[in-house]
Amino acid sequence: MCVGRNYVAHAKELGNELPERPLLFLKPPSAVVADGAPIILPPDSQRVEHEGEIAVVIGRRTRRVSEAEALACVLGYAPLNDVTARDLQRTDGQWTRAKGFDTFCPIGKTWRAVEGMDWRGLEVVCRVNGEERQRGRAEGMAFGIPLLISYISHIMTLEEGDVIATGTPEGVGPLHAGDEVEVELLGLGRVKNPVVDH
Numbered sequence: 001m002c003v004g005r006n007y008v009a010h011a012k013e014l015g016n017e018l019p020e021r022p023l024l025f026l027k028p029p030s031a032v033v034a035d036g037a038p039i040i041l042p043p044d045s046q047r048v049e050h051e052g053e054i055a056v057v058i059g060r061r062t063r064r065v066s067e068a069e070a071l072a073c074v075l076g077y078a079p080l081n082d083v084t085a086r087d088l089q090r091t092d093g094q095w096t097r098a099k100g101f102d103t104f105c106p107i108g109k110t111w112r113a114v115e116g117m118d119w120r121g122l123e124v125v126c127r128v129n130g131e132e133r134q135r136g137r138a139e140g141m142a143f144g145i146p147l148l149i150s151y152i153s154h155i156m157t158l159e160e161g162d163v164i165a166t167g168t169p170e171g172v173g174p175l176h177a178g179d180e181v182e183v184e185l186l187g188l189g190r191v192k193n194p195v196v197d198h
Contacts, residue, residue, distance in 0.1 A: 078191075
């Protein structure tokens, strides 16, 4: 489960208004790849971009929880790259194709949430070929992690192991064959993937 336009500056850089409620979309399981696996650029798109994100990994069956109860349902956090075919996102009017290609969801190791961990302090950084492109803290989200978990769980039951991608900060940009893209949760871990042509 993914959240769009959840950082004010990112919404602005794409010329979009901030939504009144969380804007949700899905990625298929076939998009998920691990650290080191290639991101494959599809022939259908001429503009594929990185989107570094903080992923929330659900630790138990979660249905209709309150914001106050939401963090108790979290197993941990992981770095995630919501790879997007930006040209297709703009032309299609909905995001399934642009976000759903095989390999378009690299996810790193899950770092367990520990007692006293403040989700607001989580910080994501995205680098391409070692150059920083994105940096954002969870406290900059329009809709915070407890609200997202509660909101989504009132729509659909979240199962153990489900992942919520919480949105990307400003600085998204293109990926090209030969690039290496890295998303890091500062102090926790990273996911790094080479970019290759189809």
